[in-house]
Amino acid sequence: MSGRRASLAVVAVGVLTATALSIVVTSDGLPAAAAATTTFTPSADTYVDNSATGTNYGASGQLGVDDSPVKRLFLRFTVSGVPGSVTAAKLRLHTDDVSGAQSPSGGTFKAVSDTTWSETGVTWNNQPAIDGPTLGSLGAVSRNAWYEVDVTSYVTGNGTFGFGVTSSSTDGADFDSRETGSATAPQLVLTTGATTTTSAPAGDPVLVGAGDISNSGSGDSATAALLDNIPGTVFTTGDNVYDSGTTTEFNNYYNPTWGRHKARTRPSPGNHDYNTSGATGYYGYFGTQAGPSGQGYYSYDLGNWHIVSLNSNISTAAGSAQETWLRNDLAANTKPCTAAYWHHPLFTSGANHAPSTSTRPLFQALYDHNADVVLWGHNHQYERFAPQNPSGALDTTRGIRTFVAGMGGASHYSFGTIRPNSEVRNSDTYGVLKLTLHANSFDWQFVPEAGKSFTDSGTTACH
DSSP states (O other), rough: OOOOOOOOOOOOOOOOOEEEEEEOOOOSOOEEEEEEEEEOOOEEEEETTSTTTTOOOOOOOOEEETTEEEEEEEEEEESSSSSOSEEEEEEEBBSSTTTOOSSSEEEEEEEEEEOOOOTTTTGGGGGGOOSSOOEEEEEOOHHHHHHEEOTTTTTOOEEEEEEEEEOSSOEEEEOHHHGGGGTTEEEEEEEEEEEOOOOOTTTTEEEESSOOOBSSSSSHHHHHHHTTOOEEEEOOOOOSSSSSSSSSIIIIIITGGGGGGGGGOOOOOOOTTGGGGGGGGHHHHHHHGGSSSTTOOOEEEEETTTEEEETTTTTSSSSSSSHHHHHHHHHHHOOEEEEEEEOSSOOOOOSOOOOOGGGGGHHHHHHHHTTEEEEEEESSEEEEEEEEEHHHHHHOTTTTEEEEEEEEESSSBBBBBTTEEEEEEEESSOOOEEEEEEESSEEEEEEEEEEEOEEEEEEEEEE
């Protein structure tokens, strides 16, 4: 095989765990029963090669599995601190991003009873026997993508678990090892079943999210980890996946990270989602949660709030189908507070994308109906503006507070000319924007990725 990644002499990281909540959303948009999940990375991983019988590959950034020469892959996970019985276990591997990592067969996965082998000492000559039951197999795999095998029958609780992978293909696959870092290291994801009902306080639902989210990088993993610990309804401000919004990209990039919160997500589309004709990948992935296919605008209620998700990739002109629908929707609304979100920002200081003035009719309709907050993406950064009218003038009486929340995971953009009424900006921290929706006001909080200190918070009364 060609294009092999050179071995990496990297100090191995320890076991990484992250507890998550898989939320079931009720009809009013609030979370209901929660299932706890925990993600582990290996305590050891390597492969052996019968063409180099005395060589150890424990420090390699790559895990090979092949039939010519024969390569066998070994993984060991130490599971601890998992509450209750395991109801689901998924072993997940990420293929290497090099030519030749793809294969017509990702291999056959079996349990390994011997868990005493040394990552830095095991070779072909002293490899453990792959002697356990067959757990599953992978068909064709492509480069730079996630794949998973259901191992629920084997991993039932706390303990040490070994896996061996073999292949009958002479064009084998290459996976990323734990030495490549947490973004692509193998994962063992355990679910411990439904727990007690978890919901936001009565009258105080939470709306949390960001835009410009998923690609082959690690930013979306960091922000998805934040969502794991924030109950509520998840919004997206477009560009859910890069670069072209294909079904494959949604499955390979979005689904392993933000996709674990899909059941409670109310998205909006971005221009990259529309790089696939008709945004069919987007509408196919989210289904009815994205509104009518091809239309992409819809509304829902959370507590005392009316929430509107709009589509800035189709006509937003005054008198357009969308703008007419929006005015009718707002006229029928009986909730005292209103929020809206879409992709292209009317107000932004970003250097990469100028303000999208074509969306002003949507903002005007919201202003005419006393809306309170509007959220955008498109520029990959965070920016908060003071309340403004549709022309961008400061308006402390009826003005709408706005946020650019494009910090979901795609690489950051810089700022250009700072626009009037821009109050807070950040372009080096991934995060999510959390809105706590009170009966007659809202609190906002920028929640940063792990290891970063930037934050922003405050409160604004409804009109």
